[in-house]
Amino acid sequence: MSGGWARVVLTGYRLAGAAVYPFIGGYISMRAARGKEERSRRRERYGYASAPRPEGPLVWFHAASVGETMAVIPLIEAVAERGISIVLTTGTVTSATIARDRLDPAIHHQYVPLDLRPAIRRFLDHWRPDVAIFAESEIWPMTILELGARRIPQILVNGRLSDKSFERWKRRSSLAEALFEHFSHVIARTDIDAERFRQLGARPVTISGNLKVDTNAPPYDPNELAEVQAQVGDRATWAAISTFDGEEALAADAHEFVRPHVNALTIIVPRHPERGDAVEAMLVQRGLKVARRSRGDVIDATTDVFLGDTIGEMGLYLRLTEVVFVGRSLTGEGGQNPLEPAMLGAAVLSGRNVQNFRETYQKLLKNGGGRIVRDGDMLSKAVHYLLTNDKVRQDMIKAGQRTVHDMRGALALTIRALEPYISPLAVKARLQTYEMERQEE
Structure with missing residues (x-):
């Protein structure tokens, strides 16, 4: 697939999404009836926020389901400790429950918007993230392209590509390159994953190990x-x-x-x-x-x-x-x-x-x-x-x-790789806090 065909495919994907957007409500309702969506929060899937955006720098984390959510929780907590606001999106009811039970209430959870341009734009217009961090293998074309158009750094952490996913992307190498070139950094789980991302056009790629090893043991009562x-x-x-x-x-x-x-x-x-x-x-x-x-x-x-x-x-x-x-x-x-x-x-x-x-x-x-x-x-x-x-x-x-x-050790390596993106936001957050304290005096 040539670069020209990759653009054609992405344009077709966008147009197809625009065509189905008015009819997607039935699909969401069906999932809600089966317990796969929270009925009261369905609007979040269209990009409508259910919470106000906090002032100051903000990082958007996305983790698809329970395993990915558990893996990034220590990373989210490390970023939040530096005074940076967080919005975490997930795609399943179970992962939303985990986020509610494990994370500080100051960290906002939203269901991930559908990978359709109106939903993504609505989400980004509201939250205005300074950095977007995705976990493992979350590759959503419209989301990636819209973030790229807004020049918002995108980083993949704990990145992995299964055998099947890699083979599918290899058959569409130009399409992969057209998407992966938007990532500012891919932090891969293993040597094999890193090499696969490089072959598909991602740069730079570093290796951290598996973040899931650095998670705390699952809690209990x-x-x-x-x-x-x-x-x-x-x-x-x-x-x-x-x-x-x-x-x-x-x-x-x-x-x-x-x-x-x-x-x-x-x-x-x-x-x-x-x-x-x-x-x-x-x-x-x-x-x-x-x-x-x-x-x-x-x-x-x-x-x-x-x-x-x-x-x-x-x-x-x-x-x-x-x-x-x-x-x-x-x-x-x-x-x-x-x-x-x-x-x-x-x-x-x-x-x-x-x-x-x-x-x-x-x-x-x-x-x-x-x-x-x-x-x-x-x-x-x-x-x-x-x-x-x-x-x-x-x-x-x-x-x-x-x-x-x-x-163990993946968390420390991941934080080190994220420093060029997180440190400026931490400085900005401290300056904002200082200014607010001055105004209150």
């Missing part, structure tokens, strides 16, 4: 944890977390395999809590007794499965066990982040489809903190083995925690 632990008692536990359709059935298979040998409680935490009804129906059909967290069910000696179908309680679920299978890796593709269970002291199991977290799993496997299972049968045997072999389990736990410790 100590009283809630103590209550659930008392219900579990001395039963062995294992968890299947971030599961996708089909993996809950494999977890049920593992439970039935282990049950004759170990008095075990299986914890299942679907990646999408709204699937709770379907998962429970499948488990009950198999004759398993289920306690659902969302209902406040009590776990007793006859409970087979504790179904963690709530938002924002991963910290509780992970602290209930020392054996964790990380989903989207057997029936799904790409994998999910294994760092949180490793950080909190769990031996990690995963399927082979972990392309999105390849480097992390490589380090975890090399150090002995994780194991790959090729199918449901192997998962069942691995769970049984770890539950009945304390030394092997503890050795894996220690290796996983050592791996997390050795991988």
Whole structure:
């Protein structure tokens, strides 16, 4: 694709967006009906702000969903500590909940505007960001072009490109270059990611490591944890977390395999809590007794499965066990982040489809903190083995925690790379505060 064709494609994208803009309301309403949008905040998706813009310098952070939001929270807090105002946009209800629960109320959260010129312009006209910082792999053409037209620096942090995304962009290299040239800086997660961004035209590109390693352990309510632990008692536990359709059935298979040998409680935490009804129906059909967290069910000696179908309680679920299978890796593709269970002291199991977290799993496997299972049968045997072999389990736990410790440092490297963009805003914020204090005297 030539540069001329890239311009044609982007013009077509803009015109198509203008054509569908008047009819997008039905789509948003449908998502709201399915619980994927907050009905009361739908206007934010059109760029209408639900909060006034604070005075002084402001940075726009964007993180698509929960994982990206968790990754940038320490970075947001570091920037906010320097007196700079923040608006954070996310795209999911779950990530909005995380932002509300974890961030200072002075940090404004908005749902990300649709990548349509009227919505983007309305958002930028109101918030007037001095810098825009996007997490991981958020490439939205109209947003990038509109920021570029306004000469607002754009930075990609914790940047990554999956195998599939890289192949798609390579087939449209001129289009990629036409977009990526607008980034003032790409701070990539790994050497591989950095090289991919360079091949697609991004300059400059530096490497930070994975910001997700530098996040704090997911929080929990100590009283809630103590209550659930008392219900579990001395039963062995294992968890299947971030599961996708089909993996809950494999977890049920593992439970039935282990049950004759170990008095075990299986914890299942679907990646999408709204699937709770379907998962429970499948488990009950198999004759398993289920306690659902969302209902406040009590776990007793006859409970087979504790179904963690709530938002924002991963910290509780992970602290209930020392054996964790990380989903989207057997029936799904790409994998999910294994760092949180490793950080909190769990031996990690995963399927082979972990392309999105390849480097992390490589380090975890090399150090002995994780194991790959090729199918449901192997998962069942691995769970049984770890539950009945304390030394092997503890050795894996220690290796996983050592791996997390050795991988830390991405936050400091990212902050250092952002200094040329953030330092002038921090100076401006201090001067503004000084002037306001003078006027009050």
